[in-house]
C-alpha cells in the first residue's frame with residue numbers, strides 16, 4: 001500500500017518540480033568512501049560528491065539535505081522516495097540500471113588490489129588471487145564484491161559492511177588482499193598501507209563509470225543533470241572540485 005502511494009507520488013511530474021516546491025534537494029549517500037563522501041573530525045560529511053551536489057543545489061536555488069544511508073539499502077531507499085538522487089560513487093552497471101536511471105558518468109574508476117605484507121611477493125596481479133588458500137575481502141553489495149565473486153571463484157571471499165573493516169582485515173594480516181575501487185584503496189595505501197608493508201596493484205582491472213542515480217521515468221530530471229554536469233566540466237567548477245580532492 002505504502003509502495004503504491006510512493007509510485008503514485010513519483011508518477012506526478014518530475015522530481016525537479018518537487019525539489020523546487022520543497023526548496024530542498026535531498027541526496028542519498030553512504031559516508032565512508034574516500035574521497036567521495038566521508039565524515040570529518042567535526043562530524044560533517046565532506047568529499048567530492050558532496051561538493052558536486054552542493055554546486056547542484058546552488059544551481060537549482062534550493063537547500064541541500066544529505067541523507068546518510070547504508071549501502072545495501074541505498075537503491076531501495078531511492079525507489080521509496082527517501083531522497084531525490086544518489087550521489088555516492090555508484091558504479092553504473094547493467095544490473096542496477098534495470099531498476100534505476102543514471103546520468104552520464106562523472107568519473108571513471110575500476111577495481112584494484114591491496115595485498116597484505118606477508119603475501120606481497122607472490123601476488124603480482126589480480127589473477128594470482130584466483131587460487132585456493134587465498135582470502136579476499138571487499139564490501140557488501142559493491143562492484144568490488146561482484147568482481148571477486150565473478151573473477152576469483154577459487155578464492156575465499158570475506159564480506160564486510162564497511163570499506164575500512166575490509167582493508168584493516170588485510171593490513172592486520174587476516175586476509176590475503178582487498179579488492180576495491182582505485183581511489184579508496186590509493187588513499188588507504190598512502191595513509192597506512194605503504195608503512196604497513198602492503199603492496200598496491202593500482203592498475204584497474206574493471207571498467208567502472210560512476211554516475212548519479214535517479215528514479216526511472218523522469219526525463220526532465222535526467223536532462224537537467226546531464227546538462228549541469230557538462231556545464232561544470234567546461235566552466236572550471238568540476239576541475240576545481242576535482243583538484244581539491246584528487247590533487248592536480
Ligand code: ARG
Pocket residue numbers: 029030031032033037071088089090091092141142143144181208
Ligand atoms: N563503486 C562501487 C559500487 O558502486 C563502490 C561505491 C561505494 N560507495 C559508497 N559511498 N560507500 O559498488
